[in-house]
């Protein structure tokens with residue numbers, strides 16, 4: 001199936017590593033021009049070199065999404081280089097899961113700054129450009145905890161639940177402009193965050209990936225792969241998903257208790 005992504009311009013936040021980098025690779029292979037961003041310039045440059053070497057059209061903009069001036073620069077540089085924006089994937093995030101009484105005020109503020117306020121600010125900056133393109137897509141990458149918050153899952157599960165409400169409300173506001181807004185709720189997927197967990201705990205990565213499905217009751221019996229995530233993202237931001245808006249799709253191998 002041709003996704004119709006040729007010539008489309010897609011910004012993906014948190015794309016120097018893990019799932020965001022994988023989505024950037026796939027979107028570039030599908031013909032989109034991709035703008036990747038994160039804080040670590042070296043990692044960004046490595047992904048840029050790899051995508052460009054494979055023939056992809058890519059630009060990296062060093063960005064801390066919690067810094068409003070960085071977001072303005074990201075959008076300005078994208079428009080300057082590519083002249084348009086067709087899709088935004090709000091993906092930058094990190095794990096943050098503790099019991100309620102352990103979460104400090106600062107941890108609540110930090111999590112909401114990264115996972116809630118940053119996507120709001122960046123979406124506001126991007127929307128006029130989506131309108132100018134005749135419509136487009138905003139995709140918020142969340143986590144299954146947003147639908148089914150567990151014990152010791154804060155602040156992330158609460159920030160993600162806010163992201164779900166934001167997704168639905170924005171889809172209602174922006175549909176008349178042919179702007180689709182959706183969310184993908186991640187369960188457990190192979191990515192660099194697990195590589196770092198392995199390094200910090202000394203538990204081999206293969207052991208982590210083999211015990212997670214059992215410990216978390218994943219019906220498909222395995223964790224997801226970054227490339228599988230990337231395929232879903234490519235479809236959702238593409239014109240082939242033209243009638244999909246206002247939904248939150250579980251990407252979790254059936255793990256979540258809620259549809």
Ligand SMILES: NC(=O)c1ccc[n+]([C@@H]2O[C@H](COP(=O)([O-])OP(=O)(O)OC[C@H]3O[C@@H](n4cnc5c(N)ncnc54)[C@H](OP(=O)(O)O)[C@@H]3O)[C@@H](O)[C@H]2O)c1
Nearest residue numbers: 014016017018019038039040064065093188189191192193
């Ligand atoms: N993998 C999973 O099992 C899983 C489960 C649930 C939810 N998720 C969510 O899925 C998304 C991707 O996760 P992942 O596993 O790919 O994570 P990852 O491997 O840790 O990658 C996170 C990316 O976000 C960037 N980032 C972090 N803070 C940032 C900031 N302030 N500004 C700009 N970029 C920032 C990181 O680069 P820098 O550090 O260089 O900025 C990196 O490129 C996240 O939102 C995560 O919470 C993942």
